[in-house]
């Protein structure tokens with residue numbers, strides 16, 4: 001089922017030349033693949049439409065997502081087709097700091113490995129602090145990051161999600177760590193993940209498409225849709241994740257088009273041959 005599209009400048013799927021696709025709540029929920037995942041990738045490949053899978057999660061590597069998709073019957077996604085708040089952070093560091101800059105990371109091993117693999121030296125004495133989710137957070141780690149930031153280090157956050165869904169309920173996310181450091185330093189982080197612009201810019205650069213004919217497909221109004229619109233992308237909301245129809249009705253953030261799930265989006269897109 002397709003819900004009402006926005007009245008102004010209705011989105012024509014024929015004009016879409018590329019897609020940025022959120023994963024959790026769009027392709028799967030928890031461990032469960034959602035309806036339409038395989039047909040979605042078949043459609044994109046058949047039409048030669050480039051895509052970037054975009055996650056705010058910095059604790060998983062592109063290879064982790066490739067493996068996960070493969071288990072879901074989507075075997076041909078490349079690591080280069082995945083951007084996370086971690087890979088966006090690396091892109092940002094490479095563009096703004098010489099590679100010899102020491103970087104302090106408060107975060108998981110995945111994030112540390114990504115930054116080290118780009119050639120940066122990880123250090124406890126640094127003028128740049130990157131903060132991501134850290135499942136082994138200790139007071140000492142928090143203290144080290146806060147002291148560096150108080151001393152003037154740049155403060156970069158991978159993503160601002162204060163919570164994320166886990167089997168036990170909503171548990172603290174990277175945004176909660178940023179809040180703790182903000183409380184301890186009075187400093188605001190520069191945030192890489194959605195709804196910030198950095199991840200969308202990274203995705204567009206890799207896609208080689210213009211924002212106006214690139215669609216963001218996501219399940220969260222306040223991150224996927226709001227962030228994409230700020231950069232000029234078209235937006236499709238699917239209701240298979242976080243945001244609900246009631247929230248949509250009450251929100252000032254309105255996507256171009258809304259679908260019950262990815263399967264409904266594929267069905268609508270299949271009826272619209274891509275304009276060359």
Ligand SMILES: [Mg+2]
Nearest residue numbers: 022024025219
């Ligand atoms: Mg999501």
